[in-house]
Amino acid sequence: MRYLAIVAALVAWTAAPAAAQTPPRSMAEILEQSPASDWRTVPPENTLYMELPAGRVIIELAPEYAPNHAANIRALIAARWFDGAAIVRSQDNYVVQWGRDEGDPAPLGEAQRTLAGEYDRARRGVAVTRLRDPDSYAREVGFANGFPVAGQNGRTWLAHCYGMVGAGRGDAPDSGNGGELYVVIGQAPRHLDRNVTVVGRVLQGMELLSVMPRGTGPLGFYETPQERTPIRSLRLASEVPERARVPLEALRTDSATFRELIDSRRTRREAWFLQPTGRINVCNVPLPIRVRG
């Protein structure tokens, strides 16, 4: 089958003729041979398990960038706000969104009804692994604490890449609270950067969200309740029994392994490639996750 030949060609990470003593390693080799210290345990108190009929979606919160939203989402989870909520929107090449109707509210518990936006933060104190490649939207792009970031003028913010999760809001800057969340399912809508509070990213189960049938209402909202996918529950990993947790580790984005990975993706040395490119966009760099073995 020709397409299996293509599979084989793409799966094979054939090193290019070596110019240096050490031939460049494939991404798989880079990850397999990485020291344990280049991986971090995803903190259970920052890990969300969203249970859908098709399976579990795992999300990591980014409290370094959105501390108040992270705290409020934890409070909403404690109040079971999301249990019985639903996927309400699926807009092609944009976002899938979930939340509750005002007509079907849930107790807020200790959570705030509205929060000031956390659109960016001071660059000072954040260790950014910078990308040298130009970006269409910001003067600086890179990675901090496992997330793609952008910045300029002494500020830094989370970048709206594929799989990033944000908190919906109305026109007022302080009209969101983390009780409605969306995930990017298409080309990075970077024009949303600094316009919405980004709260984290999907680590696992993205393929359950990205295939949600697109809604036919304005902005991809579903027009009937029957089209919605219910959320069975949303929990913090830290409140789930140890045996029910997925022990995820994320590659540290300040590690030598990650820097080598960026280079291996910037300059593609697999036999299939005719043009190694030599440049990369911040939203095209993989952020590896593994289950602790």
Add this chain to the structure above:
Amino acid sequence: MRYLAIVAALVAWTAAPAAAQTPPRSMAEILEQSPASDWRTVPPENTLYMELPAGRVIIELAPEYAPNHAANIRALIAARWFDGAAIVRSQDNYVVQWGRDEGDPAPLGEAQRTLAGEYDRARRGVAVTRLRDPDSYAREVGFANGFPVAGQNGRTWLAHCYGMVGAGRGDAPDSGNGGELYVVIGQAPRHLDRNVTVVGRVLQGMELLSVMPRGTGPLGFYETPQERTPIRSLRLASEVPERARVPLEALRTDSATFRELIDSRRTRREAWFLQPTGRINVCNVPLPIRVRG
């Protein structure tokens, strides 16, 4: 419902306080008020109708960039190569791909079995509406003949944006022929630019392809025949009876309307936006399509 407030906020294209005499127009207004001459009829001989169980996908070929592939795809269609083929691959944040097994071949008719790649072409003779914004991958980006393009050093090529369609190949540069096609369903994989022949883009029905359940085999290939979605038929619009055609028009990318649209998307003036951004990526510019009324 809060999310309906968000809908309303996003749907409303409220003009910002006018600095100039003429307030900026919304994208909807720009398109509604555009002269008929700023639209082009999509040529039926470059229009593919791919009939899936869920509906029709419409693709426009780009013979200015891939003339031999366009001709070969027309020959494959004449031979009914794609009728009874299937969606064989769905890789999250990457591509959905369709074609035939070698174990289930179809006659090639007048089509070539392999073709030299058409990875780029001379910049000379191509009218490019340039974007002034920086790009991570190329020195020049913009639009030509309705397609997103990139270029440098006197060459120009189609850019791998969301919805662009390419021709799969094996390791050898001349191992493809247009008989296996893929469409981009995630963050633009621009590292594929100049590595694969891009043959066109999806104009309508993208939401039928992007939600294909992700395959669990390597590279998102389906592991069993049962997971595949059959292609009932693939036809040129020009061979379909007039009454069965969809009379699509595309906004000319060399028009004043399109240049105003780029500006309206680069600087977001809707009331919802706090940061108008003022920059845009080539893959974030909409390429409007309408049905001739």
